[in-house]
Amino acid sequence: MRGLWRPLLAMCLNLLLPCSQSWIPGYSNGFHYQDINNGNGNGEIHFNGVRLLVESPQTSVMATRGSSVTLPCHYHYEPEPSTPRRTRVKWSWLPTHGAAEPASPEDVAQETEVMVTMGNRHRSYGGFRGRVRLRRAAPGDMSLVINELRLNDTGRYRCEVIDGLEDESVTVELELRGVVFPYSSHTGRYRFNFLEAQQACRAQDAALATFEQLFTAWEEGLDWCNAGWLADGTVQYPITAPREGCGGVDLAPGVRSYGQRHRLRHRYDAFCFSASIRGAVYFLKDPTRLNFTEAVRACASDGSQVATVGQLFTAWRLMGLDSCDAGWLADGSVRYPITKARPNCGPPEPGVRSFGFPPRFLKFGVYCYR
Template sequence: PLKLFSFMCLVFLISLEIKEKMSKVVDDPGAPTSAPLAHRIKWTYITKEKTAQILVATKGKISVATEYLDRVTLVSYPQVPSDATIEITELSSKDSGTYRCEVTMGIEGSSDNVDIQVQGIVFHYRAISTRYTLTFDRAKEACVMNGATIATPAQLQAAYDDGYHQCDAGWLSDQTVRYPIHEPREPCFGDKHNFPGVRTYGIRDVNETYDVYCFAEKMSGRVFYSMSIDKFSFYEAKDQCVKLGARLATTGELYLAWKDGMDVCNAGWLADRSVRYPINIPRPQCGGGLVGVRTTGFPDEHSRYDAYCFKG
């Protein structure tokens, strides 16, 4: 069975039952006796661009590729020499792909592929008022209201490893305040000075105020864009989505839609009264040539924009 957890630094198990193909052999009393052949287990990671070896196990020894050291193990080997189950930790989206397992014993062998899609996305969230206004409890509530949960330190680290960069301090689930920086600059040095990495303020009092990092795992529906020549006020946008058998999408749902490839160069209302739009194809007129979920903030509710709806 395959047990897959989300993005951003949770554990998954890839379990494969490899059935040995053993031929029936008639005993030859004159044949020399020999020790049974040991199983050889090999795991590789396959993408369109390359095939990379993860590990090879034989004769009770395991050789793990440098990239996977400290985050991949054979669960039952060598106690069960034919068990090819592996466990990989600290997942990020770059781990999505095809994993191939090969088990051989002498000239007999079996193999299978497992397709893995790492789910989930971490996003920064700011309250409707202004920067750094969320207590710890309000931060958790803000994530839930936006179709997400407050991110864990491991999830933020995984997002950083995937290239996430944000110079805004935000709450995490362990009551710490952190932010990920790849290109340090003076306001964003934090505790690492000129070095890239996830900055931390450590554990903070729950009544202090910051932004928050949320984690959205998956959707049970789809986000779609609705437009009008005259556009909509916030409440007109809500009514428009209802007319279409849907509701205004949350910020977390729009981030998940963006991760799945949604690209619309028009700002639209979301359920929290923010106005945002998802860009996957960079162009100057759409968010300055940057990809991501772009935002215009929280305009007056009578301002006119399009709408992003969600249908379950």
Template sequence: MDDRNHQMLVKVGRCSGRCWRDGGQSYLLEPLHPTVHTQRGATAILPCVLRTLPHNYRVKWSKVEPTNYRENIIIITNGLYHKNYGPLSPRVRLRHSHRYDASLTITNVALEDEGRYRCQLVNGLEDESILLTLHLEGVVFPYQPSNGRYKFNYHEAKQACEQQDSRLATYQQLYKAWTEGLDWCNAGWILDGTVHYPIINSREPCGGRLLLPGVRTYGARDKQKDRFDAFCFTSALQGSAVYFIRGHLNFKEAGQACRNHGAAIAKVGQLYSAWKFSQLDRCDGGWLADGSVRYPITIPRERCGGLPDPGVRSFGFPSKEMRTYGTYCFMGK
């Protein structure tokens, strides 16, 4: 970018957040789009462009974590040198397409990368920053173990979601899922340690018929002692596929059938992702990695459960010795 083009950017840029000025100009350009949409496995760029280069400045990128309200530093640069920090370190770099560019590049985007990021210019005692949101298109699903509902404390719920190729949902993700039709009467943990359940159709067992639809909340709970289900969030994974193998297989045979095809038995989150993003539609119950049997329906019909809405139906956790079902396999990239 030459200086003439950069001056044009200076004229159209606007100040964002708490701005300090040098000769009447703020240093950071406000991004045209404060939300960056991406997919799991992709490369995402969070824009941060300077108007001019002050003396002895630093640019600091950090991630705003909703679970502890802290900001974890990702990378710091002075324009010539930079240093990476934390678990994102191997997958981040500065784009640096020109000398005013401090944009952050995240490779192989993971589920835990979603959230808010701050680009902060530090110069002396004052600073200026912009906030951006990295958004993954995804799907929220309720999850409970084979021994019934309300068995997870917070830490167990978090681990259970991770074992199913997902993570605990944020409140924003759960709320969006409710607006898209998620109706579930069992309360579950979400990422910030609070407990909720989303209701579309008000009914007696779910708070009563007089309450309006909404995301009902139990508030913050004891993460060690209190027990609920979990609301998990997963996203599409580039270059992957879930497919069905027909047969009368027990659980062990189902896993072997997938391995015979160079695949693995699918996890619950992977089946939900295939249903949501690949429109996987089958009326056949199939084993999954957690020992449950489920099937995905995108076109509801009478002979496939009879329910009026699309969804992933469940037969629960039958005996693993039963030779009744096929299996869903996951082929990664």
């Protein structure tokens, strides 16, 4: 007997598998492997039992900010076991916004846990606490429901099902409907380092755009010659009409890249991404023009506040806001949104027109947000 167990023990150590009663000849634990005697004589273990499959009918999901979204995930066995199995399900998240991007090779993005569940017990984590649940509409349905979607909830979500030795997963990309817009400082062009660009976008109810968001905006016609920070710490700009000073006429249209730049020393503009808003942006109908201080008071008197740049761009792009009247915004800039180009309303294509940052004593209208 001693001679029999010694090679068996060595085999256990080599395979890094637990030495338990499952190694006793003729015993089966009902999971995925059988005893060594069913191998081919080369020390292999046959995983020829029940197979765990984890699937999702969608690789990506598009949603709107503030809404609820369901990320589909289902699991089943082939063949179906005769008795229910105890499984553990973990949802994790790899963000696409700037906080998840590596600043250096040592600063590598990591998945963070969203929710872990086993049976009827579950626990959610971080900013997802209280906002997530499993749908459980049918056996094996482990779809994740996220409520009150936030601007930085975008990213890659992984549904992982763990059953003993078996561990299978599927990923679903979450994107938000929104708009990318270039943003510069009121003091001039190329004044933001990376952290200041992040703060500038947040102040406009937005976040630094990802490359994917900027690329989509370029495909939809965004053309901007000033380079700006993106969420991954790169500096890029989109060109649809090649010209001198914007990469040259010999380069094809595309998104030009300066690559990774130093996040503190180098200074550029920003490309911000803003998603849908819960309220409404409107041009305040006032018989008189207003300086900036008067505009702030006028919106407050109307039960609202001066709109941010991000809110105006979102209302223009997603809600069709169209007004040929120039108005103050919260950052001290003056702009107006055009969805139907027409004479005396700027260039012959839709867009948000900008007067820049005029002196605050000058008089314009105002865009309010309620």
